[in-house]
Every structure is written in structure tokens, then in C-alpha cells.
Amino acid sequence: MLQEAGATGDLAAAIRSHASPHFVIHLANGESGGVDFAASAAREMYEAFPDVALTLEGLVSEGDRSMIQFTMSGTHTGDLRGFAPTGKSVSIPIALGFRVEDSRLAEVWLYANLFAPLIATYAESHSDEAV
Numbered sequence: 646m647l648q649e650a651g652a653t654g655d656l657a658a659a660i661r662s663h664a665s666p667h668f669v670i671h672l673a674n675g676e677s678g679g680v681d682f683a684a685s686a687a688r689e690m691y692e693a694f695p696d697v698a699l700t701l702e703g704l705v706s707e708g709d710r711s712m713i714q715f716t717m718s719g720t721h722t723g724d725l726r727g728f729a730p731t732g733k734s735v736s737i738p739i740a741l742g743f744r745v746e747d748s749r750l751a752e753v754w755l756y757a758n759l760f761a762p763l764i765a766t767y768a769e770s771h772s773d774e775a776v
Contacts, residue, residue: 646659646660646662646663646750649662649663656683656684656687656688657681657684660680660683660684660750661680663749663750664680664749664750664751665746665747665749665750665751667751668680668683668749668750668751668752668753669751669753670682670683670686670752670753670754671752671754671755672686673755673756683753686755689725690717692723692724692725693719693721693722693723693724693725693730694717694719694720694721694722694723694725694735695719695720695722695723696719696720696722697717697718697719698718699715699716699718700715700716700718701713701714701715702715702716702738709744709746709751710743710745711742711743711745712740712741712742712743713740713741713743714738714739714740715738715739715741716736716737716738716739717736717737717739717757718734718735718736718737719734719735720732720733720734720735721733721734721735737757737759738757738758739755739756739757739758740755740756740757741753741754741755741756742754742756
């Protein structure tokens, strides 16, 4: 699916070709939606971090469920959900849970530690303070 999206530039079409008709993605903040919602969220991330790189950390799969752990790295150069670009490089731990139905994606759960860049920035800016 990701190779298809990279080749065509159309993430929504790539998701649609691999998703079940009732596909749902669930975000950690409680938002959820279908294919267009997932494509919009991914597009928003790629626009905010155009140099995004994903590093696989782990993968577990059993039955119809899988979990992928990876790190997303990139430079925040675009608006992201109302947060103005900072120009800073970030590294964000992410976990994706998947449920497959009839060999198609039925559900995805996205968990991203968005506090990781804030903690790193705070630690850098306060490194000279006694602990």
C-alpha cells in the first residue's frame, strides 16, 4: 500500500485499494474516520514534515491483528493542526495497530508520542540546570 502511494502520490487511492469497505482509522485523541480521513491525516503529516523518514522498530502479528512500532523523524516545516512550523528536527515514537478482514485493512489504531519532541526540546533548553 505504501509503495503504491509513493509511486502514484495518491494515498487515498492506495488505502482504498487495500482497505475493506468499512475501513476505520482511530487516532489516540478519539477522532476516527474512513479512507478519506486517513488520507487527509497522512497528507497533513507529510506537508508538516516533508522530509519524513520512518524507521521500523518492531512488528508483532497474530491472527487478524498486527502491531508495528516505528520512529518518525523529520523537520517541522509546515503547519500541523494549528501548530506553526518550528523548523526543528523531531523524532516521534509511533505504534500502529491493524486488524485485517478478508485480506484487507479493516481497522487501524494510531498511537503517537507527540510529547517526545517537547520533552527533548525542554531537556535541551534546561540542560545547564541542576536536577
